[in-house]
Amino acid sequence: MGRMIFLIGESLVNLRRNALVATGAILAVFISLTLAFGALVVNELLRLNTIGWQQGTHIIAFLKDPDQGGLDAAAQVTYRDQVMAWEEVETVHYVDKAGAYEEFKEIFASRPELIEVTDPLKLPASLRIELASIDLYRDVQFRLSADPVVREVRSFGEQIEQLSTISRVLNVLGWGLSLVLGLSAIILISNTISLAIYARRNEVSVMKLVGASNWFIRVPFLLEGLIEGVVGAVMAVLTVWLAARNLNSLGETIQLITLNIPARFFFRWGVVLVLFGATVGVAGSLLGLSRHLREVDS
């Protein structure tokens, strides 16, 4: 116990003496892990939201009115049943003109003048289609577009694909930057340790002379790196968690998308990132020790 207190005391002395450089190393870990964790959070948000869409409507097919060469209401219901029979389709919900007008009124509830000038008969009936798999959206979209009774086809598949692309780009960017910054954090921590060894070369030299074991000499420096890595990682986790909490309150006002990430996600990845920060810190320390400890006169 006494030895542990002595070793922790020695590493705190190191940190105090190299406060500025140690701060730089902590910030490097912080920035690197904030980017990595940020990328993870964005990815999770996209996943949560696309899951939400996948469970709802994927394609909307607006139908032509009879005077435009389309079907009457009864035939439209029959047409819905035909579409429902397609194997790519999971469910189809038919929204007639009255239903479309009700939706319109809901959406534009804050603009009564718009509702007043809108003719309910001008709003098209539509089929709200949920696919068996979102990957099939192109096939269904193509078949519907080719049908003369369909006025227009809108698909969320494209948005989902775009979001997946954005997610992939963000992932690559986030992890790439994190990797580069993580490496620079290791180098910075290694430099901090080198400076600490230089600042304490007399102590290290005396420790070697009086027979301190190698691990006893190394532990304060390893602890110093560990503290820098862990502090940087904890700061990153807290920062991203606070940012996500603020986003969540913003999401409540937007309503269209969910910005609510479960607490267990933050806990699970928070622990992983803190462990990663600790590893970065120890790796940096070992690098610094291997480079400079032997140079101290033994």
Added chain:
Amino acid sequence: MIRLDSVTKVYKGGTVAARDVSLNIRRGEFVFLVGPSGSGKSTLVRLLLRQEMVTRGTIWVAGKDITRLPAWKVPYLRRSIGTVFQDFKLLSTKTVSENVAFALEVIGRPRSAIRSQVEQVLELVGLDDLGGRYPDQLSGGEQQRVSIARAFVNRPLILLADEPTGNLDPTTSVGIMRILDRINRSGTTVVMATHDHAIVNAMRRRVVAIEKGQVIRDERGGGFEEPPEPVEPAVPHSPPQNLPLSPDPDKPTLPRMDS
């Protein structure tokens, strides 16, 4: 206690610091390694501490062949050897007591034992009332005494001193030698590298003279002749007449510690 068998040390670049040195030092001996600067005295000290590896030969310390000692066991070797250097190697940010205690802290001694051992050793070197001072508040002689206290606080089997009086005036040197003598009388083997003729001649202990890396003389109760001065100095050289040091073996004017 210490045995060197045909030890040779060649540094990178080809400098031969020790050439086929054989030496046997018994437990409790006080041995002076003498010779001019660059003769190889310090290299022998470094070899005994395993700060350097031999190029050829074998070194035995306390029954162990230290040339074959794995690196992780070197700290344990050093715990049985106290070291004193010309430049004291004290930590300026620690007090006298902390400097001495540091040697015990880093080898994991319990705090209670550290306190009592530090008090005892500071009393031995006559610094028991200066434990709270920092090195820069002490004279050179006092700093060297702290260094000796740190070297001896662990009660090592061997004490190696590399020019311990090199930075001190003759009067202060006498004080340091009295402490080393006292430590030797407690049973610790003392090996001291020096080129201080006055001290060697006053102590009359075993003298191993080294020149160009070779042992040229090994004499018990020996002296150390001053090399002839190339130019007559304006002021007479050491030893000063008013010091209790004399090369005359019949007049052991360096006071004995136990008397």
